[in-house]
Amino acid sequence: MCKVISVGIQKGGVGKSTASSIVAYHLKERGFRVLCVDMDGQGNFTQLLTGEDDLYEFRGSTIYNALKDENASSHILKIDDKLHLVAGDEYINTLTPSFHKELKGNYHHVLSKALEPVKNEYDYIIVDTPPALGEISIISLSASDYVLIMFETSKFCYNSLKSYLETINAVQSKVNPNLEILGVLRNMIDVRRTDNKYFSDKVKEEFGDLCFDSIIKRTAAVGRIPALGLSNNSEYRKVMKTYKNFLKEFDNRVIRRRTRKERKN
Ligand SMILES: Nc1ncnc2c1ncn2[C@@H]1O[C@H](COP(=O)(O)OP(=O)(O)O)[C@@H](O)[C@H]1O
Numbered sequence: 001m002c003k004v005i006s007v008g009i010q011k012g013g014v015g016k017s018t019a020s021s022i023v024a025y026h027l028k029e030r031g032f033r034v035l036c037v038d039m040d041g042q043g044n045f046t047q048l049l050t051g052e053d054d055l056y057e058f059r060g061s062t063i064y065n066a067l068k069d070e071n072a073s074s075h076i077l078k079i080d081d082k083l084h085l086v087a088g089d090e091y092i093n094t095l096t097p098s099f100h101k102e103l104k105g106n107y108h109h110v111l112s113k114a115l116e117p118v119k120n121e122y123d124y125i126i127v128d129t130p131p132a133l134g135e136i137s138i139i140s141l142s143a144s145d146y147v148l149i150m151f152e153t154s155k156f157c158y159n160s161l162k163s164y165l166e167t168i169n170a171v172q173s174k175v176n177p178n179l180e181i182l183g184v185l186r187n188m189i190d191v192r193r194t195d196n197k198y199f200s201d202k203v204k205e206e207f208g209d210l211c212f213d214s215i216i217k218r219t220a221a222v223g224r225i226p227a228l229g230l231s232n233n234s235e236y237r238k239v240m241k242t243y244k245n246f247l248k249e250f251d252n253r254v255i256r257r258r259t260r261k262e263r264k265n
């Protein structure tokens with residue numbers, strides 16, 4: 001059964017789109033069929049995966065159309081055999097007034113409806129979300145089995161965590177009881193900065209096991225992904241070095257847990 005994983009927090013520049021792409025590539029390399037869904041109007045996930053900077057190239061067959069049709073099936077772009085994408089669209093935010101008007105405020109399930117017809121074709125769907133706590137983040141969480149919370153080890157990101165968790169809670173209790181927090185991933189640690197270490201330790205102390213043990217360092221290779229992409233083999237290997245320990249934990253939390261559950265049923 002397909003699992004949907006949202007990557008989020010309402011803060012920008014903390015590594016959500018980067019982590020979404022790395023996780024998607026990792027799952028693909030492990031032989032899984034992966035659909036990437038770009039819910040952020042900035043389209044960085046789309047740009048990272050396709051190398052195309054101009055979102056206009058995808059116009060007419062994007063997440064905007066998938067949500068409007070409540071069916072993603074004719075809006076999927078094949079990056080390769082195992083990695084597919086519903087491209088981002090800067091007009092996504094113009095849809096929310098029509099959700100209210102046409103769906104009478106009952107818009108929460110619009111992404112899960114759009115994904116339903118294609119879910120059987122994938123093992124994982126990775127949803128990159130915008131840096132805001134608005135409707136687009138809520139419909140992403142409403143369609144998800146898991147949320148990976150990206151935490152940049154800074155004061156402002158620490159301040160955002162509380163309201164993000166409250167939003168997750170509200171979605172769990174009102175719309176999607178299946179939503180689970182996959183974990184909090186501490187990202188972009190600069191080893192020379194004491195404030196980074198302070199907020200990293202503070203979050204680990206507060207969240208305990210919910211926080212991944214591994215920490216993603218700020219590295220040149222990961223920073224170069226927007227310029228060089230992930231399909232270049234030597235760059236890919238360098239990036240994966242930074243993400244290696246986290247991806248092991250990710251596999252334990254997602255793939256192994258899933259195999260155990262499926263064996264039980
Ligand atoms: N571990 C890292 N090391 C160095 N640079 C990073 C790392 N993770 C992300 N970045 C860079 O930080 C910037 C913001 O990342 P991005 O994934 O776009 O964040 P978000 O999606 O949260 O806005 C990008 O320029 C990206 O290349």
Ligand SMILES: [Mg+2]
Nearest residue numbers: 016017040044
């Ligand atoms: Mg982003």
